[in-house]
Amino acid sequence: MSDARRYFDLSSPFAMKRGGSLVGARLAYETWGTLSAARDNAILILTGLSPSAHATSNADDPTPGWWEEMIGAGKPIDTDRWFVICANTLGSCKGSTGPADIDPATGAMYRLDFPELTLEDAANASHELVRGLGIETLACLLGNSMGGMTALAYLVLHPGSARNHISISTAPQAQPFAIAIRSLQREAIRLDPNWKSGHYDDEHYPEAGMSIARKLGVITYRSAMEWVGRFARIRLDSEQREEEPFAVEFQIESYLAGHARRFVRSFDPNSYLYLSRASDWFDLAEHAGGNVAAALARIDVEHALVIGVSTDILFPLPQQEQIAEGLRAAGAEVDFVALDSPQGHDAFLVDIERFGAAIARFLRAR
Amino acid sequence: MSDARRYFDLSSPFAMKRGGSLVGARLAYETWGTLSAARDNAILILTGLSPSAHATSNADDPTPGWWEEMIGAGKPIDTDRWFVICANTLGSCKGSTGPADIDPATGAMYRLDFPELTLEDAANASHELVRGLGIETLACLLGNSMGGMTALAYLVLHPGSARNHISISTAPQAQPFAIAIRSLQREAIRLDPNWKSGHYDDEHYPEAGMSIARKLGVITYRSAMEWVGRFARIRLDSEQREEEPFAVEFQIESYLAGHARRFVRSFDPNSYLYLSRASDWFDLAEHAGGNVAAALARIDVEHALVIGVSTDILFPLPQQEQIAEGLRAAGAEVDFVALDSPQGHDAFLVDIERFGAAIARFLRAR
Numbered sequence: 001m002s003d004a005r006r007y008f009d010l011s012s013p014f015a016m017k018r019g020g021s022l023v024g025a026r027l028a029y030e031t032w033g034t035l036s037a038a039r040d041n042a043i044l045i046l047t048g049l050s051p052s053a054h055a056t057s058n059a060d061d062p063t064p065g066w067w068e069e070m071i072g073a074g075k076p077i078d079t080d081r082w083f084v085i086c087a088n089t090l091g092s093c094k095g096s097t098g099p100a101d102i103d104p105a106t107g108a109m110y111r112l113d114f115p116e117l118t119l120e121d122a123a124n125a126s127h128e129l130v131r132g133l134g135i136e137t138l139a140c141l142l143g144n145s146m147g148g149m150t151a152l153a154y155l156v157l158h159p160g161s162a163r164n165h166i167s168i169s170t171a172p173q174a175q176p177f178a179i180a181i182r183s184l185q186r187e188a189i190r191l192d193p194n195w196k197s198g199h200y201d202d203e204h205y206p207e208a209g210m211s212i213a214r215k216l217g218v219i220t221y222r223s224a225m226e227w228v229g230r231f232a233r234i235r236l237d238s239e240q241r242e243e244e245p246f247a248v249e250f251q252i253e254s255y256l257a258g259h260a261r262r263f264v265r266s267f268d269p270n271s272y273l274y275l276s277r278a279s280d281w282f283d284l285a286e287h288a289g290g291n292v293a294a295a296l297a298r299i300d301v302e303h304a305l306v307i308g309v310s311t312d313i314l315f316p317l318p319q320q321e322q323i324a325e326g327l328r329a330a331g332a333e334v335d336f337v338a339l340d341s342p343q344g345h346d347a348f349l350v351d352i353e354r355f356g357a358a359i360a361r362f363l364r365a366r
Numbered sequence: 367m368s369d370a371r372r373y374f375d376l377s378s379p380f381a382m383k384r385g386g387s388l389v390g391a392r393l394a395y396e397t398w399g400t401l402s403a404a405r406d407n408a409i410l411i412l413t414g415l416s417p418s419a420h421a422t423s424n425a426d427d428p429t430p431g432w433w434e435e436m437i438g439a440g441k442p443i444d445t446d447r448w449f450v451i452c453a454n455t456l457g458s459c460k461g462s463t464g465p466a467d468i469d470p471a472t473g474a475m476y477r478l479d480f481p482e483l484t485l486e487d488a489a490n491a492s493h494e495l496v497r498g499l500g501i502e503t504l505a506c507l508l509g510n511s512m513g514g515m516t517a518l519a520y521l522v523l524h525p526g527s528a529r530n531h532i533s534i535s536t537a538p539q540a541q542p543f544a545i546a547i548r549s550l551q552r553e554a555i556r557l558d559p560n561w562k563s564g565h566y567d568d569e570h571y572p573e574a575g576m577s578i579a580r581k582l583g584v585i586t587y588r589s590a591m592e593w594v595g596r597f598a599r600i601r602l603d604s605e606q607r608e609e610e611p612f613a614v615e616f617q618i619e620s621y622l623a624g625h626a627r628r629f630v631r632s633f634d635p636n637s638y639l640y641l642s643r644a645s646d647w648f649d650l651a652e653h654a655g656g657n658v659a660a661a662l663a664r665i666d667v668e669h670a671l672v673i674g675v676s677t678d679i680l681f682p683l684p685q686q687e688q689i690a691e692g693l694r695a696a697g698a699e700v701d702f703v704a705l706d707s708p709q710g711h712d713a714f715l716v717d718i719e720r721f722g723a724a725i726a727r728f729l730r731a732r
Contacts (some may be wrong), residue, residue, distance in 0.1 A: 112611050176597040176618035177590030183619045184581050186612050191574040193559060197611060208557040212578065215550050224543035224682060231542040233649060245478050245563060246552050246639055250646070252542035253549045273612055280616070283599060313679065316590060 004030045004060035005053060005095050008129045020115030023104050027129050028088040028095025029053050030061075032071060033079035035133070043077060043140045044130055044162075045086040046122075046147030046154070049275050050267055052094035055086040069352040076352075076360035082139065089150070090125040091117040091275055093268035099198070100268040110270075111198040117274045119146070119282045123154035127161060137163060139366065141301075144168035144348050145315065146275065149282045152323070155299040156287045164366055165304040165327070166359060168348050169312055171319045172292045172326065173283040178314050181220050182276045185213035189269050198270045206269050211260040213272065218259045223311035223344030227252060296326025305362040307337045307355065312345040335362060370396045370426035371419060371461050374495045386481030389470050393495050394454040394461025395419045396427075398437060399445035401499070409443060409506045410496055410528075411452040412488075412513030412520070415641050416633055418460035421452040435718040442718075442726035448505065455516070456491040457483040457641055459634035465564070466634040476636075477564040483640045485512070485648045489520035493527060503529060505732065507667075510534035510714050511681065512641065515648045518689070521665040522653045530732055531670040531693070532725060534714050535678055537685045538658045538692065539649040544680050547586050548642045551579035555635050564636045572635050577626040579638065584625045589677035589710030593618060662692025671728040673703045673721065678711040701728060 005028045013021035030053045035042060045055055045067075056065035056072055071077045071084055088096040091114070099114040106113070130138060141162040143151025148170020155162060171178070192209030194200050231252040240254065241247055248254055288294035304327045308320025317338055324336035337358045341347035348355050371394045379387035396419045401408060411421055411433075422431035422438055437443040437450055454462040457480070465480040472479070496504060507528040509517025514536020521528060537544070558575030560566050597618040606620065607613055614620055654660035670693045674686025683704055690702035703724045707713035714721050 173599060175590065176593035176599070176616070177585070179599075179616050180581075180585050180593070180618050180622060183614065183616070183622070184578060184585065187581070188554065188578055190612055191578070212550060212554055212557070215546075215553070216582070219543070219546050219550065224541065224679065227542035227546070233539060233542070233545075246556055246643060248549065250542070250545050250549070252546050256546060256549070277612060313590065 004058050006030065007095065008132050010090075010097075010125055010128055014125065014128075016115045017118045017120045018116040022097060022115065025090070025097035025125075027090060027097075027125055029129060030055065030058065030086055032056060032058055032084045033082050035083040035135070039135050040137070040139060041081065042083045042085060042130070042133070042135045042138050043142060044126065044138050045084065046126060046141070046143040046150045047086065047089060048145035048147055049089075049272070049279065050263070052092075053086045053088040055084070066349065070356060070359070076356035077142075077363065078360075082363070085130070085133065087126050087129055089147070089275065090122045091271060091278070093271040096125075098268065099270035099274055112270065114270070114274060117278045119150045119278050120153045120157060122150045122278070123157055126150070127154060127158050130161070137161060140164040140166060140363065142166040142168070143170060145170055145345065146279050148315075149174075149279065149284075152284050152296075152299070153282070153287075155301065156284060156295060159298070159300050163302050164362075165299075165301045165332070166362065167304065167306045167320070167323050167327075168355070169307065169309060169315045169320070169345055170323070171282070171315050172296060172323055173285055174280045175319070179280045181216060181314065182280055185216050186273050186276055188212035188216070189273060195269060200269065205265070207264055210264040210267070210269055210272070214260040214263040215256040218256055220314045221344060221346040223313070223342055225311055226342040226344065229342070231255065292322065293326050293329065296323065297330045299327060299330050299332070301327065301332050303362070303366065304332045304334045305337065305358065306334060307339060307348070307358055309339050309341050309344060309347045311340075311342055312347070314345045370424050372396065373461065374498050376456075376463075376491055376494055380491065380494075382481045383484045383486045384482040388463060388481065391456070391463035391491075393456060393463075393491055395495060396421065396424065396452055398422060398424055398450045399448050401449040401501070405501050406503070407447065407505050408449045408451060408496070408499070408501045409508060410492065410504050411450065412492060412507070412509040412516045413452065413455060414511035414513055415455075415638070415645065416629070418458075419452045419454040421450070432715065436722055436725070442722035443508075443729065444726075448729070451496070451499065453492050453495055455513070455641065456488045457637060457644070459637040462491075464634065465636035465640055478636065480636070480640060483644045485516045485644050486519045486523060488516045488644070489523055492516070493520060493524050496527070503527060506530040506532060506729065508532040508534070509536060511536055511711065512645050514681075515540075515645065515650075518650050518662075518665070519648070519653075521667065522650060522661060525664070525666050529668050530728075531665070531667045531698070532728065533670065533672045533686070533689050533693075534721070535673065535675055535681045535686070535711055536689070537648070537681050538662060538689055539651055540646045541685070545646045547582060547680065548646055551582050552639050552642055554578035554582070555639060561635060566635065571631070573630055576630040576633070576635055576638070580626040580629040581622040584622055586680045587710060587712040589679070589708055591677055592708040592710065595708070597621065658688065659692050659695065662689065663696045665693060665696050665698070667693065667698050669728070669732065670698045670700045671703065671724065672700060673705060673714070673724055675705050675707050675710060675713045677706075677708055678713070680711045
């Protein structure tokens, strides 16, 4: 399969916020569109926990990306005008250096010897990439979900690094409900006897734990309202059912099983644990003496678009309002858009009609 | 420890809705107050998935019950006036016959040979108990959570069995979000290698699976809003933390762990699976050709109180409205009370101030 990924070598050693450093680490990224001569038309996209850098298709990799309908010529993030960069998060397993990579100090996989990872580290790595591409100031920094938290860290740590900001379904700090969910996802993986404190292999793989983690993710990424309309109480045909006791019986269960099946072997469990914990640790307030508003007040962008969804239980609407108010207080001109998409946290991935309209309108005015 | 439990022998064989029957089965129950000479002051309480029949303390068992502040002399359910009965659900493990009991046909524990259990079976068993106590018509049938579903089945299956009804945080049919959560709880137990298709013992016990199931329960029983105020991002003291990788760090995680610890060994995993699946199966519409409203229209009570909580994600408010409207259409005089308790689904257990006021007001007028 063709691959559009490029790799950027981070500074070496790359110092980590909580101690330790990475030697010879790199970020996988993709780009679309053309950087202008003035280098002033770049948009950086920071992703949620699991996506790769392949946000949309291109000549080198025509497979659809995770935001295929959002990015491209004539699309809301219009590559005829913008130079779009998407990076795979530091610590992930989609090309960027993470726990599943070889530790040059030992010649063996890092596994749990990978240094403690924070979203600030992910932000710093992405900032190095942008500078490495010769870009002083981004036209826009866009982050969704975990990537939205990373983007807030990026803007606080690197003042003047972006003229505009798009913040989608994210949080200025992790709240206890989201921590509880993620903690339980990690527990399911850790309690799987095949996890072996990170020393699994392909034959002995924490499949059960990863399956539970993913299903719990999907449950909290979507919304009850959407599922009432979509699945109701529809049952599987008898030939689709397994014989084992308490086997799945309803379509909603089979839908979750399908999501788990597609995810389990395609994402490194240790990487999942590191990124999940980094999300729990994230608290922008740490950058301003424990005060979220004060931390947001340090962010210096001209315009911001903050989008939230009323059915999102993981990153609820009040947290989006908090970001919008904080950026406004910091002097930015802020568009706050509360959407009634039924798809919950995942709406930005699927409700392209509503999200695309808001993003297109914002970017056209820049 | 003293015990206030009594036991009622069900008809034998006791036929089950989906086939099979129980021989020599019984229900554990407790009572408070005095049955009037006219036998017209009885209130039956049907519980959620995990509680025992010990709803409140009494002379034989002074330990606090699970609804201690709600039931008693001068309390919202006033035992000076009412004769209150609480039954442990058929299939549970708190005295009523369930999968952890001995199958008289084999002399061994039922385990997964227990017949398939539905909430209709639980309703029929409770109805036999009431009739066995010499009560023709209940003054009031009260059900909360799973017990609310059982109560709706009871009223449809036994017309004229109750003059009044109190329905709390329940559902006329299981919806996909709740099914997804419960299915995942069952999966956590089933995937635990110690579950062994139901053949665990005290030494090899599905502790990890039960822990995940309980934590997921607690997460969905409470609300994000409550936890922001209660736990915020408070961390454990370093001496409270374990050394293992990815160990719990926040108070919210320790709170969940405490809930799991208290539950895991006190509830039979097979019983949990049976009751959880019975909840998923529940669909009152089955009693009226697939139409919920038509099924509710078969319920014949004079007055009903329907209470829901705006922060309940497991049994959301629209389902309570559906019950209220259905009972109203059936000719009952219905008080619908939507509470803003921050505690989510569990509010009826802890927000005694709001719930108690509504219940006391309703019962005083009867």
